[in-house]
Each structure stands twice: as structure tokens, then as C-alpha cells.
Amino acid sequence: QLGKLLIEHSTIFLIPFSLQICTVAHVTAKKMPTLHRHEEEKFFVNAEGRKEPVPSIHDPPTRELSVVVPSYNEENRLPLMMDEALDYLEKRQKRDPSFTYEVIVVNDGSKDQTTKVAMEYCKKYGSDKVRVLSLVKNRGKGGAVRMGVFSSRGKKILMADADGATKFADIEKVEEGLKNLQPWPNQMAISCGSRAHMEKDSIAKRSYFRTLLMYGFHFLVWFLCVKEIRDTQCGFKLLTRQAALRTFSTLHIERWAFDVELLYIAQSLKIPIAEVAVNWTEIEGSKLVPFWSWLQMGRDLLFIRLRYMTGAWQLETRKCN
Secondary structure (H helix, E strand, C coil): CHHHHHHHHHHHHHHHHHHHHHHHHHHCCCCCCCCCCCHHHCEEECCCCCEEECCCCCCCCCEEEEEEEEECCCCCCHHHHHHHHHHHHHHHHHHCCCCCEEEEEEECCCCCCHHHHHHHHHHHHCCCCEEEEECCCCCCHHHHHHHHHCCCCEEEEEECCCCCCECHHHHHHHHHHHHCCCCCHHHCCEEEEECHHHHHHHHHHCCHHHHHHHHHHHHHHHHHHCCCCCCCCCCCEEEEHHHHHHHHHHCCCCCCCHHHHHHHHHHHCCCCEEEEECCECCCCCCCCCHHHHHHHHHHHHHHHHHHHHCCCCCCCCCCCC
């Protein structure tokens, strides 16, 4: 009898509380972040120092692969990643002259010499292969990736972190994952690099508190948003051009949890998604602040689900201008 009373009282409390949370999520929901480019973001500086207009993802593709590298204060970590990526891409092009690529470094309002470091690669390899897109102010990782995606020329678009934590040659694994999803509905498919197979080893190196946070985050991702993918946060994702256009045009979140919303959108639109194990090494210098970043991401996960569920956010697309 006591148990029954407790359940009844809990239900009486939880229903209005849940309604309150839904109301807060709906009322506080901002529409999509502005997709407007500042005048300074409508061009990139080529190897000769001249301004050239950025292309648009709405244009037909002219490269096989675009690599988008979001970079915020990455002057120290970026060279390692760029050296490895460009060494791989150049060797691949020599083996197969029909393979064409571009690397787009998106400087997300950095306060250090990120642009200068990236421009050295532009001068070395030419601005047809390496482009630097500088944002006027920091948009967050998701916002930086989106601006790079919207400025890309590739049939396929790879998101790759500036720290080089994932071995770049593993692009062949995610390409194979993408290939295995064919036929792609409406030419849309996504292949995600994953560190899920390394979870046991990583737990051994983490504190109990960080392990608890990790499991809590994974549970919330699974419970609220994405059930198909075990590792949503690996920054090594390959998208067809059409999938990139559709998902990034709909994206609302511009900071850490943007990967989850991206995959939530893809899942809702029935875009096929592959998860592929990749080699990954933890690199010092992460911008994540363990407790507060995870807390922010947890809040964002809840709001992703509630805002789509209540209709505050829609699966609509917008054009960047």
C-alpha cells in the first residue's frame, strides 16, 4: 500500500515537472543560428595573397574529396595533423591522378597564429588544395564545420579534427563503410569513425569520475537521441555531398553536441549511417573542460529531443548567404 502511494505521489510530481521542462525547452528554443556570412567570410586569401570568392555547396562538385578542419587556437597541434593528411593525400593522388582533393582549414576566431600556420600550407601546396577560411568571431566547432562544409567542392566531405588524433589513412576505412551503404537513397549516406572498440583501454586510463561522466553521456545519447551509433563524438565523419547539405542546413547546435544533433537529423531523415572502427590517440590540448562541457552537452541532448518533439525545431533546410 505504501509503495502504491509513493508511485502515485511520484507520478503527480513528475507529470507537471515534465511539462515544465518541455515548456522551458520550447519557449527558450532559438531558431537556427544565422547562416549569414560576414563580408570577410565570403572569400579566402589565396597563396599569392589575393582574395577569391568561396564556392558554395549548392554548386556542382569539382573535387572528389573535401577535408574540413575546424580550428580554434590550434597553432601547436595543427602542423602534425596537416603534415600527416597532406602526405597521405599527395601520395594517393600520385597513385591515382583522377583523385582530387582540397583541405579547408576553418579558423574559428582564434586568438593565436592558427591562420598564419595554415597559410604556410596554402603557400606550399597551392590554394587549389589548401584553403583557409577565417571566421570573424568564434561560432563553436559545429558552426566552424558547417561554414567549411558550405564552402566545399567535394563529392564527399570529411570532418577531421585539428589535433590529428585519428590516423588520417583511416579515411579508407570510413570510405569503405560509406561504400557498403550503397545504394544511397537520394545520394545521401554518412560513415562515422568510431573509438567504441577502444573503450575498455580508455577506461583503464581515466578516473572513476570521468568514466562515470562518459557512461552517463553515452546513456543520454542512446536514450534521448541516437540509438544506432555507439560513438557519436569521434570527429572523423565522412558524408556524401547531398547528406552534408541536408543535415548541416538543418543543424541548430553549433558547439560540442552538434555531432549528436547531426546524427539525430540523419536518423530522422532515414539517411543510412555506418560506424567504422578507427585508430585514435589522445592528444594533449583538448578544449573540453571535463565537468562543465559534459554538463552543457547533457543539457543540449535533452533539449535536442524535447525541441524536436515539441515542434520548436523543425527538419527544415536553409541556405547560407
